Amino acid sequence: MAKIMIVEDEAVIRQLLMEELEKWKFTSFGTTDFNHVFEDFEKEEPQLILLDINLPVFDGYYWCQKIREVSKVPIIFISSRNTNMDMIMAMNMGADDFVTKPFQIDVLIAKINALLRRSYNYAENNSETMTHNGITLNVDNGSMEINGEMINLSKNEYRLLYILMKQHGKILTREKLLRALWDDERFVDDNTLTVNINRLRKKIQQAGLDNYIETKVGQGYIVP
Structure with missing residues (x-):
């Protein structure tokens, strides 16, 4: 490291x-x-x-x-x-x-x-996969695999899924997830987070997994 x-x-x-x-x-x-x-x-x-x-x-x-x-x-x-x-x-x-x-x-x-x-002569740090509850996230190319189907993700969708999977079992606040989307030295706005969460959920649901990302009202989001 x-x-x-x-x-x-x-x-x-x-x-x-x-x-x-x-x-x-x-x-x-x-x-x-x-x-x-x-x-x-x-x-x-x-x-x-x-x-x-x-x-x-x-x-x-x-x-x-x-x-x-x-x-x-x-x-x-x-x-x-x-x-x-x-x-x-x-x-x-x-x-x-x-x-x-x-x-x-x-x-x-x-x-x-x-x-x-x-x-x-280091191996690239992000050449790996991460698997949890039916999703395999390819950290190398930013795609996810569900039931053998490869699904492309946008940059923000990938970042969100990466941090949620990496810290599965923990409730992540909206503020923490906004920071996960940080770019150009500024925070994305709150609406952008909602839009990306919804798009990510839709892609996961269409591939056959329901309720993968749960909302904890007043607290944030969690991948159990």
Whole structure:
């Protein structure tokens, strides 16, 4: 399981990144003392770093150069600064990739997996299936199988089913599920969640499974 270091001074973004990485089976930690980024790196020994440019004390370029003096660990810059010069500077300092805010979390995860494979010959973390109560979810291609029938899912339908199956037996609040759909650094609206839950339920029901996702009034949803 790869450990990812997040150097991001905006606490909300840092926390959401950590939650997303956890869902994709990474471990992560976020730097909060921006005077000691290098010390955190040496102590935690991460396999990959997500690094913002605009940081308190010293900027991301400084820390990238500092880390590159002692390590070839993969580094992805994540920044709202998106000029060609920023990207050129990042690469010249030793970064492996550059992602511009706002970004799609799926794209970031793909870049992380690609860098880990190239750097450590890791198998892709999401190449697997998950099975529970008659549904097999193909985590590699985002489809589900019911009674031998392969059913395609939208990105949001897949995310919802993944987190509900992964935490089956637990009631998940609407807020938690909204965060599962988080993209471009913002929450989807509440109506989008309802629409996607209903579409997912319909696909499951049409394949022959009734009441797979239960509603707990005032609490959320559960896959028993």
